[in-house]
Amino acid sequence: MLGSFAVLRKQSLLGDAISHAALPGIAIAFLITGAKDSNTLLLGALVSGLIGTFWIRSIVKKTHLKSDTALGLILSLFFGFGMLLLTFIQKQPNANQAGLDKYLFGQAATLVESDVWLMAIVTGLCLFVLLLFWKEFKILLFDADYTKTLGFNTKFIDILITSFIVLAIVLGLQTVGVVLMSAMLLAPAAAARQWTNSLSTMVFLAAIFGAFSGVFGTAISASQTNLSTGPVIVLVASVFVFFSFVFSPSRGLLFKQIRFIKNRRDLELHKTLTFMHHIAETHDDISHPHAIKLLNNFQGFTRKTLQKLVKKDYVELQGNMWSLTEIGFETAANLYTKQSTEDE
Amino acid sequence: MTKIAVKVDDLTVAYNYKPVLWDIDLEIPEGVLMAIVGPNGAGKSTLIKSILGILKPIAGSVSIYGKPYEKQRQLVAYVPQKGSVDWDFPTTALDVVMMGTYGSLGWIKRPRQKEKKAALEALEKVGMLAFKNRQISQLSGGQQQRIFLARALVQNASIYFMDEPFQGVDATTEIAIINILKELRKAGKTVIVVHHDLQTVPEYFDWVTFLNVKKIATGPVKDIFNDDNLTKTYGINYKVSIQK
Ligand SMILES: Nc1ncnc2c1ncn2[C@@H]1O[C@H](COP(=O)(O)OP(=O)(O)O)[C@@H](O)[C@H]1O
Ligand SMILES: [Mg+2]
Numbered sequence: 344m345l346g347s348f349a350v351l352r353k354q355s356l357l358g359d360a361i362s363h364a365a366l367p368g369i370a371i372a373f374l375i376t377g378a379k380d381s382n383t384l385l386l387g388a389l390v391s392g393l394i395g396t397f398w399i400r401s402i403v404k405k406t407h408l409k410s411d412t413a414l415g416l417i418l419s420l421f422f423g424f425g426m427l428l429l430t431f432i433q434k435q436p437n438a439n440q441a442g443l444d445k446y447l448f449g450q451a452a453t454l455v456e457s458d459v460w461l462m463a464i465v466t467g468l469c470l471f472v473l474l475l476f477w478k479e480f481k482i483l484l485f486d487a488d489y490t491k492t493l494g495f496n497t498k499f500i501d502i503l504i505t506s507f508i509v510l511a512i513v514l515g516l517q518t519v520g521v522v523l524m525s526a527m528l529l530a531p532a533a534a535a536r537q538w539t540n541s542l543s544t545m546v547f548l549a550a551i552f553g554a555f556s557g558v559f560g561t562a563i564s565a566s567q568t569n570l571s572t573g574p575v576i577v578l579v580a581s582v583f584v585f586f587s588f589v590f591s592p593s594r595g596l597l598f599k600q601i602r603f604i605k606n607r608r609d610l611e612l613h614k615t616l617t618f619m620h621h622i623a624e625t626h627d628d629i630s631h632p633h634a635i636k637l638l639n640n641f642q643g644f645t646r647k648t649l650q651k652l653v654k655k656d657y658v659e660l661q662g663n664m665w666s667l668t669e670i671g672f673e674t675a676a677n678l679y680t681k682q683s684t685e686d687e
Numbered sequence: 688m689t690k691i692a693v694k695v696d697d698l699t700v701a702y703n704y705k706p707v708l709w710d711i712d713l714e715i716p717e718g719v720l721m722a723i724v725g726p727n728g729a730g731k732s733t734l735i736k737s738i739l740g741i742l743k744p745i746a747g748s749v750s751i752y753g754k755p756y757e758k759q760r761q762l763v764a765y766v767p768q769k770g771s772v773d774w775d776f777p778t779t780a781l782d783v784v785m786m787g788t789y790g791s792l793g794w795i796k797r798p799r800q801k802e803k804k805a806a807l808e809a810l811e812k813v814g815m816l817a818f819k820n821r822q823i824s825q826l827s828g829g830q831q832q833r834i835f836l837a838r839a840l841v842q843n844a845s846i847y848f849m850d851e852p853f854q855g856v857d858a859t860t861e862i863a864i865i866n867i868l869k870e871l872r873k874a875g876k877t878v879i880v881v882h883h884d885l886q887t888v889p890e891y892f893d894w895v896t897f898l899n900v901k902k903i904a905t906g907p908v909k910d911i912f913n914d915d916n917l918t919k920t921y922g923i924n925y926k927v928s929i930q931k
Pocket of ligand 1 (some may be wrong): 728
């Protein structure tokens with residue numbers, strides 16, 4: 344759901360950066376408390392995720408680095424540091440350490456009831472804030488400079504959006520894991536974008552796709568003993584994306600291709616028909632037959648187009664001769680005027 | 688003596704240490720239709736953005752009718768350069784124009800019937816009513832420009848800043864837009880336009896500012912729009928074939 348905003352901001356890497364940045368937070372929280380209590384660990388993840396995110400912001404603002412570069416930099420820095428800490432923890436003689444790596448790939452099976460409650464509450468909160476500041480989010484995403492001139496505190500809106508994206512990511516870590524989190528954030532939104540041109544529908548669809556992927560993915564992974572939940576969920580989400588990119592009626596590849604072919608065919612038919620009309624016009628009697636040979640000079644002509652024109656009752660064939668029907672003549676005349684007015 | 692609508696004092700702006708605007712002083716009288724001209728990279732967009740508080744200047748101040756800009760925001764409307772936003776954003780023409788009402792609505796409050804009516808009227812004024820439900824990605828360049836203009840009109844401001852509103856528009860749209868601008872002036876509004884086509888300056892505008900990092904000149908078109916100022920602004924020995 345919040346992924347919609349990340350997609351529209353063309354900050355697709357942000358999710359990646361945040362989730363990777365969260366890793367050292369988890370490790371540090373573990374080192375400090377020595378406990379595996381998931382709330383504490385997530386708090387650590389939240390803090391380091393936020394630090395990473397706003398660090399990226401300030402790098403982009405204060406230097407010439409492009410945001411992708413800054414993202415990559417922070418991402419590898421934090422992830423490297425996090426892995427270092429994890430390795431260090433692993434070597435410690437502490438019975439508790441096992442299970443921390445679930446944050447890498449996610450393991451929904453380890454979720455307990457309180458985790459689920461926490462997720463539900465935060466999701467509800469996100470939803471509430473989203474609805475409350477809908478208008479502000481929308482205008483900021485579309486035209487930030489203009490938003491500023493209207494007197495809105497754009498920094499505040501920005502921080503709000505970013506914080507909620509970080510929050511959503513951190514919560515998802517337990518289920519999907521650091522490595523695949525950004526895919527989980529972006530996939531439903533990217534899929535949703537294919538189906539709609541309205542921001543509200545897009546966010547709604549993304550939420551549905553996301554939820555469905557979650558439920559379905561968890562179910563699949565639970566039914567098999569050795570499947571991690573995270574990858575399965577992301578796989579399900581990817582199926583949505585693939586399906587959407589191919590089959591969406593307005594933006595999908597399939598329909599674009601079909602439309603393209605259909606347009607080309609129509610154009611061929613029209614061209615031939617117009618040409619015939621030209622010839623027919625030279626005679627008083629429109630149904631005067633002409634040799635098919637006459638059309639040979641014309642590049643757009645094929646047997647197939649001719650047959651199609653016959654099928655549409657625009658043209659009659661008699662042996663090697665063709666003639667326009669009444670309907671054919673009129674259609675052609677209309678085409679002609681329509682085209683010339685459209686050209687203007 | 689007419690009132691001064693916009694006053695800029697000692698404005699200096701830089702991106703990363705390199706000054707883009709240097710010590711600009713500018714007074715724009717109320718009720719003029721003014722062109723800002725200058726070569727690419729002269730800082731025209733930067734000047735507007737600094738006046739509107741989008742960019743923070745290194746030095747200098749801006750006042751609107753004698754008070755700081757922050758207190759007079761509601762008097763000022765902005766039409767950004769068309770290329771500054773992503774037109775693939777999932778929204779409709781009407782929706783974009785409605786954004787012009789967000790400022791007076793303030794935080795959280797949603798636009799209602801009254802705001803919608805104002806937006807529809809603005810769309811009608813720019814001749815885009817028939818396209819109100821069209822996706823903005825499916826509008827032509829000229830139509831997108833009209834939408835931007837309508838969004839500013841909804842704000843019902845006293846001073847309008849427009850960044851290249853004639854960029855990439857067809858002749859019909861250009862005439863439609865200039866007529867709206869002239870109407871605004873007739874209604875006593877002040878309109879400031881970044882403009883590229885020097886040929887049309889005398890025909891469209893009554894006031895002009897020459898800018899190239901520094902302010903070269905500002906004043907009535909009939910007094911200062913001449914080869915001398917054009918040469919100072921554009922560097923090369925400028926001979927305009929402009930019939931006055
Ligand atoms: N965001 C930016 N960061 C760095 N330099 C910029 C930025 N925007 C503009 N500039 C530079 O500032 C100068 C003035 O730009 P601008 O105000 O857009 O000129 P104009 O609108 O007159 O063409 C140019 O040299 C441009 O390269
Ligand atoms: Mg510019």
